[in-house]
Amino acid sequence: MSVTYQFEYGERLRCAFIGAGGHSYRNVYPAFQYAPVELVAVCDVQLDRAETYARQFGAAAAYDDHHQLLAVERPDAVFIVTSYTDAGDVQATALAEDCLRAGAHVWMEKPTAAGIAQLDRLQAAADETGRTVMTGLKKIFTPAMEKVKSILATPEFGPVSSIAVRYPQALPAPDDRSDDAKMIGFLDHIFHPAAILTHLMGPVRRLSYEWEPRTGASVSSLLFESGAIGALHLAAGAANSAPLERVEVIGAGANVVVENGVRITYYRAGADLGYGRSASFVTDDAVAPLHWEPEFSLGQLYNKNLFYLGYVPEIVHFCEHVLAGTPVQKGTLADVREILKLYELYRRLPAGTSATMGS
The missing domain is CATH 3.30.360.10 (Dihydrodipicolinate Reductase; domain 2)
Structure with missing residues (x-):
């Protein structure tokens, strides 16, 4: 497999990123070097971290409210790497629904949801909006x-x-x-x-x-x-x-x-x-x-x-299928259901x- 560098792609997705934690810093943002991604904005509940990540990875804007980000930037796709609520819910599930309803495709880190009931709601939002949701099943x-x-x-x-x-x-x-x-x-x-x-x-x-x-x-x-x-x-x-x-x-x-x-x-x-x-x-x-x-x-x-851990291949898979208007083949909500x-x-x-x- 020959790798295409980010700047060599003729067409790129306008992407936003929700989450500014250690895992995404090490493994997800750096993978954009090899994917058709134009990072336009970063969002985190800690605005100073969002601003730091935006500077580090070349985004023009930073937000601490994802609703504002979606309304202002209207990205093609959103990457979500967040954590859990104190009660044990997956924060990314509700965030992904908001992104879908704002018209964006979604790549989200696993776990997609804390159970089948939450996954069903996300699936319904994906079906309603006709947007892609892919989970980072790197393995x-x-x-x-x-x-x-x-x-x-x-x-x-x-x-x-x-x-x-x-x-x-x-x-x-x-x-x-x-x-x-x-x-x-x-x-x-x-x-x-x-x-x-x-x-x-x-x-x-x-x-x-x-x-x-x-x-x-x-x-x-x-x-x-x-x-x-x-x-x-x-x-x-x-x-x-x-x-x-x-x-x-x-x-x-x-x-x-x-x-x-x-x-x-x-x-x-x-x-x-x-x-x-x-x-x-x-x-x-x-x-x-x-x-x-x-x-x-x-x-x-x-x-x-x-x-070799699969980060770049999974992100490229998502981006290329969204750009082509075709369904992703791996990391689907059906895969997550199993x-x-x-x-x-x-x-x-x-x-x-x-x-x-x-x-």
Whole structure:
């Protein structure tokens, strides 16, 4: 993939940004260097921060009231990266509705909403206005996951039979799961592994899990609508210095593994290592494992976290589809619905029991 720099695009979206926090400073605003974005205004409840970010990232105006921003600037699109209310609601959900009704398309950081009911209201606003809403599901835009998705689609890999995803996240105690504020951490992070699971495997049909009370770790068993099965290991208690995640997908005599988000190994079908008679572990070149990982010595774009973590690809995807007047293909509200179904099931399902996913 050849990258186009911002100033090289012939057409750009007039964009506003709501939110001036640390995450957006590190990972979202800088990604505009490689996207068809003309940043015209920044809004934050702290006006001095909005002014600072506007100066830093080249916007002409700063606001502390998003209604005023929308009325004055009338942007084509708005990026929203905000936090939670004290009660545990996702601030961005209501902000996105306001932006849609003002005529703007919306890119919003996950989580999109705190539940299906809130998502339904946002979907209704999107349907009513005919505007695009996309959520930043960065994991499914990473080069590693895009490569896995393409491998799974090949005849050589065969039908996908199972998946295992490891991600370090605690599930709160049962008595806390009805409290939106106490569920913020889980809501915030379940979007990552759940996006991978549903993107690669499709909707989940049935879930059960076991829960460990000291750390909040859990291991879930999943049945997908396709008939494939999976395991989600939420590995709370893992060392902070350890690689965060691992994904392995099994096909028919083949499997593909992604470790630490950047190391891909494809174990291809067809290797013959007969038991008891094979003197060498080295397989024929035609069926040997394939391995990819970036180098980190050169000042290349692919070894910037903005690219290998998926930030630039997801933002470019949003902008290019809005400019073309076509629906986004990933990070849709339908994708989010599948994730929130899982989230709500974890909230109400006791450990050691099984439940079928609702619609």
